Amino acid sequence: xxxxxxxxxxxxxxxxxxxxxxxxxxxxxxxxxxxxxxxxxxxxxxxxxxxxxxxxxxxxxxxxxxxxxxxxxxxxxxxxxxxxxxxxxxxxxxxxxxxxxxxxxxxxxxxxxxxxxxxxxxxxxxx
Amino acid sequence: xxxxxxxxxxxxxxxxxxxxxxxxxxxxxxxxxxxxxxxxxxxxxxxxxxxxxxxxxxxxxxxxxxxxxxxxxxxxxxxxxxxxxxxxxxxxxxxxxxxxxxxxxxxxxxxxxxxxxxxxxxxxxxx
Amino acid sequence: xxxxxxxxxxxxxxxxxxxxxxxxxxxxxxxxxxxxxxxxxxxxxxxxxxxxxxxxxxxxxxxxxxxxxxxxxxxxxxxxxxxxxxxxxxxxxxxxxxxxxxxxxxxxxxxxxxxxxxxxxxxxxxx
Amino acid sequence: xxxxxxxxxxxxxxxxxxxxxxxxxxxxxxxxxxxxxxxxxxxxxxxxxxxxxxxxxxxxxxxxxxxxxxxxxxxxxxxxxxxxxxxxxxxxxxxxxxxxxxxxxxxxxxxxxxxxxxxxxxxxxxx
Numbered sequence: 001x002x003x004x005x006x007x008x009x010x011x012x013x014x015x016x017x018x019x020x021x022x023x024x025x026x027x028x029x030x031x032x033x034x035x036x037x038x039x040x041x042x043x044x045x046x047x048x049x050x051x052x053x054x055x056x057x058x059x060x061x062x063x064x065x066x067x068x069x070x071x072x073x074x075x076x077x078x079x080x081x082x083x084x085x086x087x088x089x090x091x092x093x094x095x096x097x098x099x100x101x102x103x104x105x106x107x108x109x110x111x112x113x114x115x116x117x118x119x120x121x122x123x124x125x126x127x
Numbered sequence: 128x129x130x131x132x133x134x135x136x137x138x139x140x141x142x143x144x145x146x147x148x149x150x151x152x153x154x155x156x157x158x159x160x161x162x163x164x165x166x167x168x169x170x171x172x173x174x175x176x177x178x179x180x181x182x183x184x185x186x187x188x189x190x191x192x193x194x195x196x197x198x199x200x201x202x203x204x205x206x207x208x209x210x211x212x213x214x215x216x217x218x219x220x221x222x223x224x225x226x227x228x229x230x231x232x233x234x235x236x237x238x239x240x241x242x243x244x245x246x247x248x249x250x251x252x253x254x
Numbered sequence: 255x256x257x258x259x260x261x262x263x264x265x266x267x268x269x270x271x272x273x274x275x276x277x278x279x280x281x282x283x284x285x286x287x288x289x290x291x292x293x294x295x296x297x298x299x300x301x302x303x304x305x306x307x308x309x310x311x312x313x314x315x316x317x318x319x320x321x322x323x324x325x326x327x328x329x330x331x332x333x334x335x336x337x338x339x340x341x342x343x344x345x346x347x348x349x350x351x352x353x354x355x356x357x358x359x360x361x362x363x364x365x366x367x368x369x370x371x372x373x374x375x376x377x378x379x380x381x
Numbered sequence: 382x383x384x385x386x387x388x389x390x391x392x393x394x395x396x397x398x399x400x401x402x403x404x405x406x407x408x409x410x411x412x413x414x415x416x417x418x419x420x421x422x423x424x425x426x427x428x429x430x431x432x433x434x435x436x437x438x439x440x441x442x443x444x445x446x447x448x449x450x451x452x453x454x455x456x457x458x459x460x461x462x463x464x465x466x467x468x469x470x471x472x473x474x475x476x477x478x479x480x481x482x483x484x485x486x487x488x489x490x491x492x493x494x495x496x497x498x499x500x501x502x503x504x505x506x507x508x
Contacts, residue, residue, distance in 0.1 A: 050418060058157065257472050
């Protein structure tokens with residue numbers, strides 16, 4: 001089966017690698033080109049929501065056709081991320097889990113619950 | 128262990144979900160904001176290669192410090208992709224494998240080996 | 255004076271060109287690098303609004319410090335656009351006015367007033 | 382005439398404003414949507430060079446059809462920049478000239494001629 005619960009990141013990387021190799025596309029898969037490709041597909045994903053309000057965007061993804069389009073664009077972004085990890089032999093799982101560990105310290109729960117930036121220091125804190 | 132060979136996409140999604148939930152960040156994780164975030168991090172990844180030639184870029188990722196920086200930015204892109212899949216309950220593995228299947232037909236090996244676009248039709252094909 | 259009412263696009267292009275030339279930066283200003291640079295700066299501009307609701311974003315730009323930050327990022331995007339027009343010797347004014355002319359036909363006022371896509375055809379239109 | 386030598390930034394802004402106003406598109410032109418739009422069009426511009434080497438990209442823009450496509454995408458980026466300056470009432474010329482002035486100090490010619498980052502300090506500087 002091919003759901004996220006059963007599929008390893010490694011097996012997705014292998015499927016992408018086989019697709020790229022069968023077409024001899026490795027020469028095109030330079031770090032520069034792949035980083036551009038990730039950004040290009042990220043923009044196509046954004047385009048699904050370009051003129052929608054936040055509420056309209058939430059409603060849109062409940063529509064089957066729109067959901068399929070968003071899924072398609074997200075897949076494109078991820079496929080290029082997998083290609084870059086293959087081209088550079090970067091382990092995605094360690095990278096993601098390592099970054100989340102760092103982020104535990106950069107964004108302590110007690111300071112960042114419900115907010116994305118530290119509150120400005122109260123004047124009283126300076127006494 | 129946390130390498131791609133042993134880590135399921137689902138376990139990465141769960142770790143990201145726990146991080147977001149602990150901080151009550153779900154209200155910020157709208158489809159619009161997350162698609163912008165993926166694009167923002169994709170640009171930070173591109174920035175590693177902004178002024179480098181293709182050869183300089185390939186050499187850069189052999190340097191440990193630069194490799195760590197690229198890994199960090201790629202992790203950021205992927206973490207937001209995982210957040211979007213959580214927010215929209217999209218199965219990444221089916222999306223990626225489904226898209227690669229479609230791409231098998233859009234980019235047949237015999238037509239696309241070593242090239243990224245179909246060759247222009249020879250004039251003789253029009254007779 | 256340096257306001258938009260008195261400043262020609264050409265004079266802005268010349269000022270950017272002088273800045274680039276003084277630093278012998280033309281070899282870095284390839285079409286690929288400049289297109290990446292425009293996208294990188296566009297992402298930094300988006301970052302100002304990343305987690306804000308539409309209303310919060312509108313309010314933010316009324317704050318002097320935030321307005322200055324947005325202005326700074328928009329300037330960066332435009333400076334790279336001017337650099338690309340210099341590198342490729344493209345006339346921006348003709349390009350913009352030509353595209354707006356095409357858009358007059360692609361987005362006729364009577365069909366697109368208050369909307370960004372054509373309404374779906376009513377069934378009665380098919381009789 | 383409509384070349385950069387004779388066209389003020391202000392006149393381009395007015396033409397864009399008239400186009401947007403005729404279609405009652407101002408409600409869609411929020412800072413968030415416009416910053417997303419600039420990034421979306423920047424990615425379409427990058428797409429022209431996605432798989433080309435630097436040399437192939439330089440050659441491509443000598444082809445009339447490709448040059449027109451690049452011009453079209455650059456125009457789209459700039460049109461959204463002009464829309465954002467209109468929506469926020471930001472003077473582009475002062476922003477650009479001000480940023481270049483700041484950059485004169487951030488990137489002094491004697492340190493940045495022919496390079497985009499400061500050279501690493503020689504060990505001898507630490508004695």
